[in-house]
Amino acid sequence: MTATETTPAQQPQAPATSATAPLFAGRALRASGKVLPEHARSHNRSLVLQTLYTQGAQSRADVARETRLTRVTVSDLVAELIAEGLVVELGQREDARPGKPATLIDVDRAGFHVVALDLSEHTRFRGAVLDLDGGIVARAEVALDGATGERAVELIVELLDGLLALTTARVLGIGVGSPGVVEPNGVVRSAPNLGWTDLPLQERLTAAFHLPVHVANDANVAVLAEHATAPGDLILVKVGHGVGAGLIVGGRPVLGAGSAAGEIGHVVVGTDGGPRCACGKHGCLESWLAVPRLTAELERLGTTDAAASAREETLREAGRRLGIVLAPVVGALNLSEVVLSGPTELLDGPLLEAAVETLRNRTMAEHHRDLRLRMTAHGQDIVLRGAAVMVLSGQLGVS
Amino acid sequence: MTATETTPAQQPQAPATSATAPLFAGRALRASGKVLPEHARSHNRSLVLQTLYTQGAQSRADVARETRLTRVTVSDLVAELIAEGLVVELGQREDARPGKPATLIDVDRAGFHVVALDLSEHTRFRGAVLDLDGGIVARAEVALDGATGERAVELIVELLDGLLALTTARVLGIGVGSPGVVEPNGVVRSAPNLGWTDLPLQERLTAAFHLPVHVANDANVAVLAEHATAPGDLILVKVGHGVGAGLIVGGRPVLGAGSAAGEIGHVVVGTDGGPRCACGKHGCLESWLAVPRLTAELERLGTTDAAASAREETLREAGRRLGIVLAPVVGALNLSEVVLSGPTELLDGPLLEAAVETLRNRTMAEHHRDLRLRMTAHGQDIVLRGAAVMVLSGQLGVS
DNA sequence: TTTGTTCGTAAGGTTTACTAACAAACGTGA
DNA sequence: TCACGTTTGTTAGTAAACCTTACGAACAAA
The missing domain is CATH 3.30.420.40 (ATPase, nucleotide binding domain)
Structure with missing residues (x-):
C-alpha cells in the first residue's frame, strides 16, 4: 500500500464525522406500501391482458410461455377475464401442428369502445369514439363560440352525450386531454383560455356519466x-x-x-x-x-x-x-x-x-x-x- | 344538442380511420414481468427494514401500525431479519404506558459498515468507511499522480484494501462514484480523464473483494x-x-x-x-x-x-x-x-x-x-x- | 384486587401460484 | 392402421404468504 494514505482517526482538516440521527431519513429507500398476494394476482392479470393486447390472438399456452407464468395459472386468470367479459375465446387455431389444437383467446377488441376528448383547440372541442386498437370509429365536435367556465363544461357534457350515443359496444372509459395545469386527480388547476380554476373535471364527469374518467394535460396526453x-x-x-x-x-x-x-x-x-x-x-x-x-x-x-x-x-x-x-x-x-x-x-x-x-x-x-x-x-x-x-x-x- | 355536430360516418376531410393492427403495440401498458407471492414478501421485508431505518428503534407493533401489515406478519418478517442479523432486539421500552411493555427492535446500526469511493477528483481518489446512518467512520485517499487505465484500477484496489482493513463491522457493500458515462451494470463506458473505455469496474471489484459492488456516475451518485x-x-x-x-x-x-x-x-x-x-x-x-x-x-x-x-x-x-x-x-x-x-x-x-x-x-x-x-x-x-x-x-x- | 390496555405469539383459514399428472386431440412414421 | 410422440388445457395436491381470531403475559389505573 505504498501510495495509499489511511487516516483512521487523526485528520485535522477533515475529521471523521458521526451522524447522531439517521442521515438518510428521507425517501432514499422508497416505501411504496405493503404488497399482498392479491396485488400480485392483479399484476399478473394485467400482464396477461397486456400480452394478449400487444401480441394479438393466441392460446393460453402461448401466453404462459410469454409471461413465464404456468399454463395452470394462465388458465385460471383467463377464466376470470372471460367471466368479466374482457377476454373472449375465438375457436380453434387453424394451422396444422402436432398436439392438441389450441383454443385461441384474445382481448374482446370488438366488445369495447373508448371515448376521447381533445379540449386543446381554441375554437372547438373535438371528440371521438375509438376501438381498443386505437382506430377511430366515430367523431363529433362542438364549436366553442367563446364559451368559458361553466358553459364550457356544459358543452363537454353535450359532446360526450353525443359521442356515447355513437358507441356500439361497452364503453371502457372516457379520456380527456385538457389545456392548462391538470393535477393527477383530474382537477384542472388552471386553464386560462377556458376560464377554469380548480375545476374538478374528472369528478364532475364521473358523476354525470357513471364511467371511469381520466383527465390530464393535452401535451402530457399526447405523449402517451x-x-x-x-x-x-x-x-x-x-x-x-x-x-x-x-x-x-x-x-x-x-x-x-x-x-x-x-x-x-x-x-x-x-x-x-x-x-x-x-x-x-x-x-x-x-x-x-x-x-x-x-x-x-x-x-x-x-x-x-x-x-x-x-x-x-x-x-x-x-x-x-x-x-x-x-x-x-x-x-x-x-x-x-x-x-x-x-x-x-x-x-x-x-x-x-x-x-x-x-x-x-x-x-x-x-x-x-x-x-x-x-x-x-x-x-x-x-x-x-x-x-x-x-x-x-x-x-x-x-x- | 344544439351546438353539437356529430359526424358518425360521413365526413370527407377527416374520415373515421380504423387501425388494422393494434395501434398501441408499444409499451403503453408497461409489462414488468410476473410477480410471485415471494416477491411480495421480499417487498414487505424491505418495507419493514425501511420503516425501522427511517424511524429508528420501535416495537413490532409500531412497525405494524406504520406499515399497515398485521402484528403477526411483522413478527414473522422481523424474526427472519433477526435470524439474518440485519435487525436486533434492544430490550424493553423504558417509558411507562399501560399494557405489556414493548420490545424495541432496530436495524443493527452498529453491525454494518459501508465502503464508499469518490473517483471524481483529478488528483486523488477519496474513500471512506461509513456507518448505516451515513456517519463517516474513517477516511483514506490515494494520490493519482497521473495514473490512468489499468494503473488507476490498481490504485482503487489498494485504496479499498486499506479501507476494508479499517472496517470494524460487517461490510454491507462497496459503492463507487466514477466520472464519465457508467452503464447500469457498472461498466464505465467512457471516462476520458482516467483513460477508461468499457471498463467492467463493478465486475472487477466484485471478483476482487467478494462483496456487493455498485458503480455509477459521480453526479448521479451525488444526487442520491x-x-x-x-x-x-x-x-x-x-x-x-x-x-x-x-x-x-x-x-x-x-x-x-x-x-x-x-x-x-x-x-x-x-x-x-x-x-x-x-x-x-x-x-x-x-x-x-x-x-x-x-x-x-x-x-x-x-x-x-x-x-x-x-x-x-x-x-x-x-x-x-x-x-x-x-x-x-x-x-x-x-x-x-x-x-x-x-x-x-x-x-x-x-x-x-x-x-x-x-x-x-x-x-x-x-x-x-x-x-x-x-x-x-x-x-x-x-x-x-x-x-x-x-x-x-x-x-x-x-x- | 379488579379492570382495561398493549404486546407478542399460536392456530387456523384463504389466496396464490406452483408441480405433477392426465385426458384429449392431433401429426408422424412404421 | 395403429402405436408413439407432442401439445393443450384441466384436475389435484402442495408450499408460501398474509389474513383473522384468540390467548397468555405484563403493565397502569381505579
Whole structure:
C-alpha cells in the first residue's frame, strides 16, 4: 500500500464525522406500501391482458410461455377475464401442428369502445369514439363560440352525450386531454383560455356519466400516444396556439412537483432578446414558435416567390429557437427521441431541419448519436389517441 | 344538442380511420414481468427494514401500525431479519404506558459498515468507511499522480484494501462514484480523464473483494445523497473540473437512453458565443462554470479591492449562464429543487444569487413559486455519502 | 384486587401460484 | 392402421404468504 494514505482517526482538516440521527431519513429507500398476494394476482392479470393486447390472438399456452407464468395459472386468470367479459375465446387455431389444437383467446377488441376528448383547440372541442386498437370509429365536435367556465363544461357534457350515443359496444372509459395545469386527480388547476380554476373535471364527469374518467394535460396526453407506438424515453412538443410538451422518462410520464411538467412555452430562449410575449417577458419560446405568431409573420412576408427565402428563414429561426430550448433538456435527460406535433405545413420542413441541426450543434454529439427528431405519425388526432391510451392504461394496465 | 355536430360516418376531410393492427403495440401498458407471492414478501421485508431505518428503534407493533401489515406478519418478517442479523432486539421500552411493555427492535446500526469511493477528483481518489446512518467512520485517499487505465484500477484496489482493513463491522457493500458515462451494470463506458473505455469496474471489484459492488456516475451518485435527506424531484449540479448533473424525477434516478443523463457540461449556453471549450464548441456550460476556468479568471483579475466588483461580475455571469441552461430543464420537468455542489467560495454567493434570479426571470414564475436553489449540505463528502446511499438502497431497499 | 390496555405469539383459514399428472386431440412414421 | 410422440388445457395436491381470531403475559389505573 505504498501510495495509499489511511487516516483512521487523526485528520485535522477533515475529521471523521458521526451522524447522531439517521442521515438518510428521507425517501432514499422508497416505501411504496405493503404488497399482498392479491396485488400480485392483479399484476399478473394485467400482464396477461397486456400480452394478449400487444401480441394479438393466441392460446393460453402461448401466453404462459410469454409471461413465464404456468399454463395452470394462465388458465385460471383467463377464466376470470372471460367471466368479466374482457377476454373472449375465438375457436380453434387453424394451422396444422402436432398436439392438441389450441383454443385461441384474445382481448374482446370488438366488445369495447373508448371515448376521447381533445379540449386543446381554441375554437372547438373535438371528440371521438375509438376501438381498443386505437382506430377511430366515430367523431363529433362542438364549436366553442367563446364559451368559458361553466358553459364550457356544459358543452363537454353535450359532446360526450353525443359521442356515447355513437358507441356500439361497452364503453371502457372516457379520456380527456385538457389545456392548462391538470393535477393527477383530474382537477384542472388552471386553464386560462377556458376560464377554469380548480375545476374538478374528472369528478364532475364521473358523476354525470357513471364511467371511469381520466383527465390530464393535452401535451402530457399526447405523449402517451407517441409512447404507445414508439417505446423509450421521449419528449413531445405540441405547437399550437401555445407551446407545450409532454415527457416520458424512465418509461413513466413526468408530472412535476406542481403538476406543471412540460410547460415550456414561457421559457426564455437565448440571450438576445426576442419578440415581446403576452406574459410580459421577451423571447419566450411561444413568442417564436406559436402558430399564430408564425402564420402572422408568414402572411406579413407575403406569398410571392421573392419572399420565399424570407419565409423559409422565419421557419428556420423558429426551429433554431426550439433547438436552443431543447438542448439542455435533451442533454440532461439523455433523450433519444424528440417528436413534434402541430401544423405539418409549418413544422415539417425548414423548421424541423433547423431544430435538428441546432440541437446537434449545442449538445455533445457523442452522447446523442441516435437522437431522432421527427413529426408525430398521429397527426391531428394525437390527443384523442393519447386520451384513449390513458383510459386503456388506467382500466386494463398495471395501475 | 344544439351546438353539437356529430359526424358518425360521413365526413370527407377527416374520415373515421380504423387501425388494422393494434395501434398501441408499444409499451403503453408497461409489462414488468410476473410477480410471485415471494416477491411480495421480499417487498414487505424491505418495507419493514425501511420503516425501522427511517424511524429508528420501535416495537413490532409500531412497525405494524406504520406499515399497515398485521402484528403477526411483522413478527414473522422481523424474526427472519433477526435470524439474518440485519435487525436486533434492544430490550424493553423504558417509558411507562399501560399494557405489556414493548420490545424495541432496530436495524443493527452498529453491525454494518459501508465502503464508499469518490473517483471524481483529478488528483486523488477519496474513500471512506461509513456507518448505516451515513456517519463517516474513517477516511483514506490515494494520490493519482497521473495514473490512468489499468494503473488507476490498481490504485482503487489498494485504496479499498486499506479501507476494508479499517472496517470494524460487517461490510454491507462497496459503492463507487466514477466520472464519465457508467452503464447500469457498472461498466464505465467512457471516462476520458482516467483513460477508461468499457471498463467492467463493478465486475472487477466484485471478483476482487467478494462483496456487493455498485458503480455509477459521480453526479448521479451525488444526487442520491441529496435525495436521501430532501425527498422530491430535484437536479443536482456538480461543479468541479467539469460540470455534471444528477436528476431524480418521479422519485427515481434518471439514467437516460445512453446512460449519459446529466451530461450538461457541453451544452451550449445562450446565443452570444462565449469562451472556446476544449470540445471545440463555443460557450459550453463548462467553459463558463468549470472551477479551473473560474479560478483562472479570478486570478487574472487579481485580489485587489479595486478588482472586487470585476471578480463578483465574473461569478454573477457564471451564475447567469447556469440559470440559462437550467431554465428549460426546470420548466420542462417542473422541478422544485435545484442543488449545487462544488467549491463553496465560488458557488455560494453572487453566483448562486445570479442563478436564482436568472432562473426565475426565464421561467414562468407562477409554476415555480416554491422553487429553491441552494448549496448541498453534504459539502465535499456528497459523492461518498451518495455512494453509501446507493449501497443501502441496493442491499436493503426495494430493488 | 379488579379492570382495561398493549404486546407478542399460536392456530387456523384463504389466496396464490406452483408441480405433477392426465385426458384429449392431433401429426408422424412404421 | 395403429402405436408413439407432442401439445393443450384441466384436475389435484402442495408450499408460501398474509389474513383473522384468540390467548397468555405484563403493565397502569381505579
